[in-house]
Amino acid sequence: MLHLGSLAYSWATLSLCYLPSSLGAATLPFLKLKGPPTLPPDASPSLNPSLASFSIETAFFEEFLGNKSFPNQLSLNLLQNLKDRTGVPAEIRIGGITADSTGWDPTQDVALFNFIDSSGTLHNTTLGPAFWQSVGLLPEGTKITLTLNLESLSYEGALSMAKAAVNGLALGQLSAFELGNEPDQYPISFTPQTYVDTWEPWAHNISLALGLRKPTFRVAATAIDPLWPYNTPGASSQLDCVSALAAGANKDHVVGSCSEHTYQYSVCDPERTAVAILPNLVNHTRLAEYLDLWQPRIISVRQQLGEDSFNIGEYNSVSCSGKDGVSNTFGQALWLLDTILYASSINVTKLYMHQGGPLALQSSTQLNHGGLSFYDMWYPVQSQNGPIQVMPSYASYLFIAETLGQSKTLRISNIFPGRQANGSSITTALGDSSAGQLVAYGFWDSAQPSSHSFPTKLALLNMQIFNQTNANPRPTTKFDISAFRRASSRTITLKRLQAPGADVTAGNLTTWAGQSFASGLAVGKMAEEKQTSSIVVVQASEAVLVFL
Numbered sequence: 001m002l003h004l005g006s007l008a009y010s011w012a013t014l015s016l017c018y019l020p021s022s023l024g025a026a027t028l029p030f031l032k033l034k035g036p037p038t039l040p041p042d043a044s045p046s047l048n049p050s051l052a053s054f055s056i057e058t059a060f061f062e063e064f065l066g067n068k069s070f071p072n073q074l075s076l077n078l079l080q081n082l083k084d085r086t087g088v089p090a091e092i093r094i095g096g097i098t099a100d101s102t103g104w105d106p107t108q109d110v111a112l113f114n115f116i117d118s119s120g121t122l123h124n125t126t127l128g129p130a131f132w133q134s135v136g137l138l139p140e141g142t143k144i145t146l147t148l149n150l151e152s153l154s155y156e157g158a159l160s161m162a163k164a165a166v167n168g169l170a171l172g173q174l175s176a177f178e179l180g181n182e183p184d185q186y187p188i189s190f191t192p193q194t195y196v197d198t199w200e201p202w203a204h205n206i207s208l209a210l211g212l213r214k215p216t217f218r219v220a221a222t223a224i225d226p227l228w229p230y231n232t233p234g235a236s237s238q239l240d241c242v243s244a245l246a247a248g249a250n251k252d253h254v255v256g257s258c259s260e261h262t263y264q265y266s267v268c269d270p271e272r273t274a275v276a277i278l279p280n281l282v283n284h285t286r287l288a289e290y291l292d293l294w295q296p297r298i299i300s301v302r303q304q305l306g307e308d309s310f311n312i313g314e315y316n317s318v319s320c321s322g323k324d325g326v327s328n329t330f331g332q333a334l335w336l337l338d339t340i341l342y343a344s345s346i347n348v349t350k351l352y353m354h355q356g357g358p359l360a361l362q363s364s365t366q367l368n369h370g371g372l373s374f375y376d377m378w379y380p381v382q383s384q385n386g387p388i389q390v391m392p393s394y395a396s397y398l399f400i401a402e403t404l405g406q407s408k409t410l411r412i413s414n415i416f417p418g419r420q421a422n423g424s425s426i427t428t429a430l431g432d433s434s435a436g437q438l439v440a441y442g443f444w445d446s447a448q449p450s451s452h453s454f455p456t457k458l459a460l461l462n463m464q465i466f467n468q469t470n471a472n473p474r475p476t477t478k479f480d481i482s483a484f485r486r487a488s489s490r491t492i493t494l495k496r497l498q499a500p501g502a503d504v505t506a507g508n509l510t511t512w513a514g515q516s517f518a519s520g521l522a523v524g525k526m527a528e529e530k531q532t533s534s535i536v537v538v539q540a541s542e543a544v545l546v547f548l
């Protein structure tokens with residue numbers, strides 16, 4: 001249960017002076033963050049060092065990683081940059097819709113074979129022994145979650161893949177098995193009970209057959225958003241982590257964690273395509289209201305499976321492979337940063353950002369066909385959708401990685417706009433006068449002597465859209481952080497996430513602390529600003545990490 005009521009509204013006060021803006025939206029030029037600076041009662045437990053992880057569509061794994069003879073150096077460099085900052089690699093979930101048409105062939109020469117017919121439709125995928133050598137290219141210590149094929153309803157098939165993985169992966173590399181991708185979307189219409197009737201004996205038998213000593217299965221991997229409000233007819237019979245656990249998924253103690261998928265927007269049909277626009281994406285109110293739908297499930301799952309158990313095991317901004325001009329922009333980078341920080345502030349353990357390409361027949365009305373997805377963080381190979389490149393959103397994972405740093409004891413809380421009594425974000429309608437444009441998070445490090453008195457870092461986000469085509473001057477907001485500082489004489493350090501505008505799609509115009517990572521490696525001189533002033537100026541469409 002949450003008991004945050006009395007604190008919720010007192011954490012931030014707003015300047016009530018608004019300037020008319022040439023951009024149409026109201027600008028909030030000054031925001032004084034209000035204390036106390038002490039560890040908030042709603043703070044998360046220690047953040048997982050692999051908080052910002054990846055899901056790679058099974059059929060596209062070779063496009064991303066290459067193989068032993070032809071490793072994809074761009075992907076490897078980008079993943080290594082993240083590990084260098086936290087000491088722990090991002091986790092990789094190998095899964096997605098194609099996992100449910102993937103099989104194992106111990107005699108296959110190539111690492112991964114996609115059966116694609118003359119119309120370009122992918123029918124199925126087969127992995128062979130060389131696949132594990134591709135996985136072996138990942139930075140040392142990378143943990144793997146592998147989705148086994150449930151939809152084909154071949155227990156022997158799922159067992160053979162699980163066995164091959166246990167034998168083929170490095171010792172200790174397997175983090176979890178999933179059994180089925182998005183089973184709530186299968187044509188056979190699983191109920192929570194019929195899902196568990198199949199899922200549970202398989203998970204139990206595979207665990208026994210392979211001698212898995214600790215609970216290794218990740219339950220659910222479901223796709224459909226929680227119905228709202230929670231007493232809507234049908235809400236409690238949705239297939240999800242909570243209903244699967246209630247139906248007995250963990251009766252033999254095989255469930256180590258759970259996963260649900262989030263895609264806030266979609267281009268699977270024209271109605272939703274119309275809503276998948278940049279101004280909707282780059283809005284804290286909207287993304288927090290969306291993630292808040294999961295709060296009751298997160299609370300329930302953590303009570304049943306432990307603190308570190310609720311994962312967003314596959315996510316991105318726009319389902320059916322993203323939208324050009326939206327999910328490949330710097331606006332996506334701001335959305336991604338706020339999504340990870342907000343999700344972790346409501347106790348999601350890890351988020352696995354999905355990478356892959358459009359598949360035929362995801363829906364009969366989908367926008368995208370062929371190539372790589374417009375929401376991918378980088379293009380490891382050339383495709384019809386563009387050359388090899390790194391998208392602006394990669395820089396957000398660097399921001400997260402440096403926020404975590406080498407600490408394993410960092411706790412997060414959303415200090416602006418803060419929480420309502422029931423734990424949900426304060427929305428525009430309920431008093432966030434920045435209309436979802438300004439966001440602030442604090443980080444408290446339990447390993448520091450001052451752990452309960454002051455945060456060690458702040459993340460300040462200004463989501464107001466400024467496009468590279470907009471006329472200057474670029475609007476700014478001054479955040480007053482004095483309430484969170486130990487001493488006003490101490491020097492603070494700032495690192496910025498920047499681009500010429502939210503509409504920028506070029507990785508080479510996007511910088512983290514002054515450096516571009518468009519080639520996979522840092523280019524340019526690292527820019528750290530030092531100041532003693534408590535006023536931190538953040539431009540429209542910019543985010544700043546403050547080291548206190």
Ligand SMILES: *[C@@H]1O[C@H](CO)[C@@H](O)[C@H](O)[C@H]1NC(C)=O
Nearest residue numbers: 041042043044045345346347
């Ligand atoms: C997150 O979990 C911690 C510890 O388990 C708890 O104290 C806190 O209230 C939770 N926060 C939210 C927003 O649910």
Ligand SMILES: *[C@@H]1O[C@H](CO)[C@@H](O)[C@H](O)[C@H]1NC(C)=O
Nearest residue numbers: 067069070109110111112130
């Ligand atoms: C490795 O990749 C190359 C280039 O795509 C391909 O020709 C080769 O068959 C692959 N090798 C294996 C073992 O999959």
Ligand SMILES: *[C@@H]1O[C@H](CO)[C@@H](O)[C@H](O)[C@H]1NC(C)=O
Nearest residue numbers: 101103115117123124125126
């Ligand atoms: C893959 O699909 C093709 C075409 O439908 C089929 O002939 C083949 O048997 C399938 N392979 C596997 C391993 O299921």
Ligand SMILES: *[C@@H]1O[C@H](CO)[C@@H](O)[C@H](O)[C@H]1NC(C)=O
Nearest residue numbers: 155156198201202204205206
């Ligand atoms: C699981 O194992 C039990 C005991 O070996 C067996 O009776 C049962 O048929 C197996 N279930 C499946 C789905 O293979």
Ligand SMILES: *[C@@H]1O[C@H](CO)[C@@H](O)[C@H](O)[C@H]1NC(C)=O
Nearest residue numbers: 292293295296420422423424
């Ligand atoms: C919290 O209450 C607000 C209304 O005050 C509602 O909009 C929101 O959905 C609630 N959140 C949860 C998780 O119940």
Ligand SMILES: *[C@@H]1O[C@H](CO)[C@@H](O)[C@H](O)[C@H]1NC(C)=O
Nearest residue numbers: 025283285286428435436437
């Ligand atoms: C952000 O979204 C909320 C909820 O839809 C809306 O009320 C608010 O006006 C939006 N903010 C901007 C700047 O458009």
Ligand SMILES: *[C@@H]1O[C@H](CO)[C@@H](O)[C@H](O)[C@H]1NC(C)=O
Nearest residue numbers: 023278279325465467470503
């Ligand atoms: C910025 O550009 C996007 C399209 O890329 C557009 O939807 C949005 O309205 C523009 N915003 C401003 C403030 O110009």
Ligand SMILES: *[C@@H]1O[C@H](CO)[C@@H](O)[C@H](O)[C@H]1NC(C)=O
Nearest residue numbers: 387389505506507508509518
């Ligand atoms: C950035 O990359 C684009 C191609 O994606 C190229 O046309 C442009 O010259 C590059 N700009 C810089 C500053 O390197």
